[in-house]
Structure formats: structure tokens, C-alpha cells
Amino acid sequence: MSQSIPIHGASRTVSNTYDLSTSPTMTFNSPPSSFKMRQQVAASAKTLKPFDTKDIKVLLLENVNQTGQDILRRQGYQVEFLKGSLPKEQLIEKIRDVHVIGIRSKTKLTAEVLKEAKNLIVIGCFCIGTNQVDLQYAAENGIAVFNSPFSNSRSVAELVIAEIIALARQLTDRSMELHNGTWNKVSAGCWEVRGKTLGIVGYGHIGNQLSVLAEAMGMKVIYYDVVNLMSMGTATQVPTLKALLESADFVTLHVPELPETKNMIGAKELSQMRNGSYLINASRGTVVDIPALIDAMRSGKLAGAAIDVFPHEPAGNGDYFNNDLNKWAEDLRSLKNLILSPHIGGSTEEAQSAIGIEVADALTRYVNEGTTLGAVNLPELALRSLTTDEPDHVRVIYIHKNVPGVLRRVNEIFADHNVDKQSTDSKGDVAYLMADISNVNTDEIKGLYQSLEELSSKIKTRVLY
Ligand SMILES: NC(=O)C1=CN([C@@H]2O[C@H](COP(=O)(O)OP(=O)(O)OC[C@H]3O[C@@H](n4cnc5c(N)ncnc54)[C@H](O)[C@@H]3O)[C@@H](O)[C@H]2O)C=CC1
Numbered sequence: 001m002s003q004s005i006p007i008h009g010a011s012r013t014v015s016n017t018y019d020l021s022t023s024p025t026m027t028f029n030s031p032p033s034s035f036k037m038r039q040q041v042a043a044s045a046k047t048l049k050p051f052d053t054k055d056i057k058v059l060l061l062e063n064v065n066q067t068g069q070d071i072l073r074r075q076g077y078q079v080e081f082l083k084g085s086l087p088k089e090q091l092i093e094k095i096r097d098v099h100v101i102g103i104r105s106k107t108k109l110t111a112e113v114l115k116e117a118k119n120l121i122v123i124g125c126f127c128i129g130t131n132q133v134d135l136q137y138a139a140e141n142g143i144a145v146f147n148s149p150f151s152n153s154r155s156v157a158e159l160v161i162a163e164i165i166a167l168a169r170q171l172t173d174r175s176m177e178l179h180n181g182t183w184n185k186v187s188a189g190c191w192e193v194r195g196k197t198l199g200i201v202g203y204g205h206i207g208n209q210l211s212v213l214a215e216a217m218g219m220k221v222i223y224y225d226v227v228n229l230m231s232m233g234t235a236t237q238v239p240t241l242k243a244l245l246e247s248a249d250f251v252t253l254h255v256p257e258l259p260e261t262k263n264m265i266g267a268k269e270l271s272q273m274r275n276g277s278y279l280i281n282a283s284r285g286t287v288v289d290i291p292a293l294i295d296a297m298r299s300g301k302l303a304g305a306a307i308d309v310f311p312h313e314p315a316g317n318g319d320y321f322n323n324d325l326n327k328w329a330e331d332l333r334s335l336k337n338l339i340l341s342p343h344i345g346g347s348t349e350e351a352q353s354a355i356g357i358e359v360a361d362a363l364t365r366y367v368n369e370g371t372t373l374g375a376v377n378l379p380e381l382a383l384r385s386l387t388t389d390e391p392d393h394v395r396v397i398y399i400h401k402n403v404p405g406v407l408r409r410v411n412e413i414f415a416d417h418n419v420d421k422q423s424t425d426s427k428g429d430v431a432y433l434m435a436d437i438s439n440v441n442t443d444e445i446k447g448l449y450q451s452l453e454e455l456s457s458k459i460k461t462r463v464l465y
């Protein structure tokens with residue numbers, strides 16, 4: 001596909017693949033601290049031509065917050081917004097066309113889907129988890145992936161605190177009974193949380209927040225993590241999952257979805273938990289073996305549980321929580337003192353608004369400038385913006401296979417120009433190179449692009465100017 005793009009007043013036809021350049025002067029809302037390099041932008045930073053932002057197509061799924069939509073629309077991009085996720089066939093149809101896609105935890109961007117996405121340069125996960133994306137395939141095909149690593153952590157931690165107290169007091173059962181007209185005032189099996197032990201599995205951003213909040217309520221906190229981590233307050237790290245399960249009154253899971261965390265809590269682990277203890281899962285649905293949990297609840301081994309995430313979750317809101325979705329759903333629904341919630345851990349106004357800004361900013365920086373700070377599957381690089389004093393400069397973004405000899409060949413292609421600044425780094429089999437080169441006249445841009453594209457190491461080339 002080709003398009004007409006004015007360059008410094010002239011007009012020329014160039015390939016879409018090297019067309020993504022706009023202004024280095026854009027303003028950011030609450031940039032995360034990792035973006036400090038952006039602050040070095042000179043006052044004379046120029047609006048880069050010739051890229052026409054309205055050619056950039058963005059597909060936003062799963063009700064991405066208005067803040068994110070606004071930032072992307074303000075850039076002039078064509079933004080299509082959908083409230084839910086899409087079934088695979090429709091997703092494939094839509095993704096063929098777009099340069100940018102924004103998703104949350106439901107949309108599965110597998111290799112099968114991504115291979116259809118010929119124009120896609122970047123994926124924004126407007127959430128923490130990136131397990132729904134084939135990160136390796138994306139990197140090997142030059143597609144950057146960004147997420148929001150901690151904007152909803154506090155929301156999850158607060159939900160878990162609410163659930164700890166609600167479980168200890170059988171609050172949701174009492175509420176459901178009274179909704180049905182039954183007054184059932186009981187104290188048997190209801191407890192204060194003060195002095196009880198909370199066991200946190202996965203002591204990352206969410207685990208940390210939770211640790212502080214739980215101690216403020218007088219709970220003793222222990223945690224298990226594969227990494228040796230500094231404790232918050234007086235929490236203590238325990239050496240094994242078994243040690244945690246044997247000592248905790250409440251066990252809460254905050255690990256990512258990984259092969260090692262699949263069914264991390266199954267029949268064996270449930271049998272290691274204390275009699276009458278509680279389990280909370282707001283991580284990913286694959287982490288708990290739900291039929292084993294149902295058995296542990298029925299036998300009275302567990303006094304309660306709260307589950308926010310499920311192996312299969314519906315694409316949108318509606319009456320979907322039945323055995324067609326997950327074959328044990330109706331058994332689960334029949335259990336007492338079991339809090340079921342529809343993956344709402346991160347669903348607060350504060351979290352969604354902050355995520356919208358953070359991820360949309362990262363997408364914009366990547367599209368317009370090639371900056372990968374915060375990317376989860378590519379090396380993290382940034383270069384100082386070009387300025388109005390540098391009219392004949394271009395920025396080359398070259399994503400390539402991490403094999404010997406590439407830099408020599410690339411610099412041979414740059415040889416007739418001055419390389420003002422260059423940065424390169426690799427992550428596994430994929431490397432990312434950014435270079436600002438000067439003394440490039442408009443007729444030479446296409447040649448530069450084509451020479452880079454012809455290298456056998458090429459994954460994706462973009463020339464921004
Ligand atoms: N319910 C919801 O709405 C939400 C769910 N989440 C889920 O929560 C997960 C955790 O989030 P964060 O705390 O931000 O992640 P994080 O990356 O900050 O922390 C995860 C911790 O788990 C540890 N870990 C990894 N594998 C482990 C294993 N096998 N055993 C023990 N520890 C292990 C890591 O070392 C790390 O310290 C996310 O990956 C996401 O899947 C996140 C946000 C909202």
C-alpha cells in the first residue's frame with residue numbers, strides 16, 4: 001500500500017512501512033518516572049513532517065478508558081472503540097487493517113491471530129497481565145507490547161482486604177439471605193481478622209500493597225515468592241509454598257499466569273492448608289484447580305474462598321456464568337461462603353483512568369518516536385527528540401535478528417550521512433536499533449529504507465522524519 005506524504009513542503013509517494021513520524025513536542029499526562037529522558041526535549045523541538053497521523057488506525061477493545069481514547073484521538077489517529085472483546089474470526093478480520101491495537105485481559109493475541117496483522121506495529125495491554133499475548137511471536141515479528149505494570153495494584157489489594165473481612169464474617173451469605181427475606185443472626189464460625197495470619201503467594205506490586213494494608217489491620221503477614229524480596233513492615237518471607245500453606249489462616253494468590261503457576265493450588269496444596277482456612281484468587285484463573293477447590297469447600301477443609309478470575313471468562317457482560325463457560329460453574333455457584341466476582345480486581349475509576357493515560361502515552365511515543373521505554377518484549381530504548389535546528393535529520397528504527405555483523409552492515413548503509421546518535425540493545429533473539437542521522441535529503445529516504453529492508457537480518461524498518 002502506498003500513500004502521498006508531504007515532506008518539507010514537497011509531496012512524495014512512500015511505503016506505509018516507513019511512514020510513522022510526528023511531533024517530538026507532544027505533551028504527556030503524568031508520565032511514569034521511567035520516561036525521565038523525555039524531559040530533555042529542547043524548547044526548539046520541531047514538529048516532524050511528513051507523517052499524516054490520520055492514516056494510523058487504532059482498534060481499542062474491552063472498554064478502554066476514555067482517558068486513553070482521548071490521548072489517541074488527540075494525535076489524529078483513526079480510533080475504533082468497542083466495549084467488549086471479539087471472537088477469534090472477527091478479531092482476525094479487524095486486526096488485518098490496524099497499526100495499533102489496545103486490549104485488556106480477555107483478548108487473546110495468539111500467533112495465529114498476530115500472523116494476520118500485517119500492519120500492526122504495537123500492542124497496548126491496558127492492564128497488568130500480558131499472558132494473553134504471544135510476546136515471543138510479537139517480538140520476532142517486530143511488534144512492541146506495552147502494559148501498565150502497577151496502575152491497578154492498589155485496587156486489587158483493596159478488593160482482597162474487603163474479601164478477607166467478608167469471608168471471616170460470612171458477610172455475603174448473610175447479605176444474600178436477607179435479600180431473600182431471611183433474618184439469620186449468627187456468630188458461630190465468624191471471626192475478627194486481627195491477629196490472624198495472611199499468607200501472600202507472589203510478593204510483587206499487589207502483594208506489597210496488601211502486606212501493608214493487612215498489617216494495619218493487625219494481621220501477621222507471611223509471604224512466599226520465587227525471588228528473595230525485602231519485606232514490607234514486619235512481614236516475613238517463608239522458604240516454601242508448603243510452609244506458607246501450613247501456617248496461614250488466609251491464603252491469597254498474586255502470581256502471574258505462567259506454566260509454573262498453572263494449577264499451583266490443587267488437591268495436594270489444599271490438603272496442606274489449615275483446617276477452616278480461606279483461599280483468595282485474584283491472579284489468573286489457571287492458578288487454582290477449581291474442582292479440587294470445590295471438594296475442599298464441600299468437605300469443610302476450607303471455611304470460605306473468594307474467586308475473581310476464571311479459566312474461561314466471557315467476552316462481555318451478560319448471563320454467561322454457567323456450565324457452558326466452565327464445566328463446574330454451577331457447582332461453584334451452589335457453595336456457601338464463596339465470593340464470586342467477575343474479574344473486577346482492577347476495575348475502579350482511579351485504576352482505569354490511570355491505565356488509559358499510561359498505556360496510550362506509551363503507544364503514542366512508540367508510534368511517533370520509536371521509544372520503547374516500558375516495552376515488555378523488546379529492549380527499552382529512547383533517543384533525545386529531533387529539533388527545529390535539525391531539518392535534514394531522519395530517525396531510523398530497525399528491529400532485527402540478533403545475529404553477528406548487523407551493526408556493520410547498517411552503518412555501511414548510513415555511511416554517506418552523519419550518525420548523530422545511535423542506540424542499540426537486544427533481548428533474546430531480537431535487537432532494536434535507533435539512530436538519528438543527518439544530511440539526509442528527501443530523495444534519499446526511500447533508498448535508506450529499502451537498503452535496510454533488504455538486509456537478511458531485517459524484522460521491521462521504520463524511518464521517521
Ligand atoms: N484480578 C484482577 O483484576 C487483576 C489481576 N492481576 C494479576 O495479578 C498478577 C500479579 O500482579 P502484580 O503483583 O502486579 O505482579 P508482579 O509481577 O509485581 O508480582 C508477581 C510476583 O509473583 C512472583 N512469582 C512469579 N512466579 C512465582 C511462583 N511460581 N511462585 C511464587 N511467586 C512467583 C514474582 O517473583 C513476583 O514477585 C498479574 O500477573 C495479573 O495476572 C493484576 C491486576 C488486576
Ligand SMILES: O=C(O)C(=O)COP(=O)(O)O
Pocket residue numbers: 104105106126127128129130152343344346347
Ligand atoms: O491488569 C490485569 O492484569 C487484570 O487482570 C485486569 O484485567 P482487566 O483490565 O480488568 O481486563
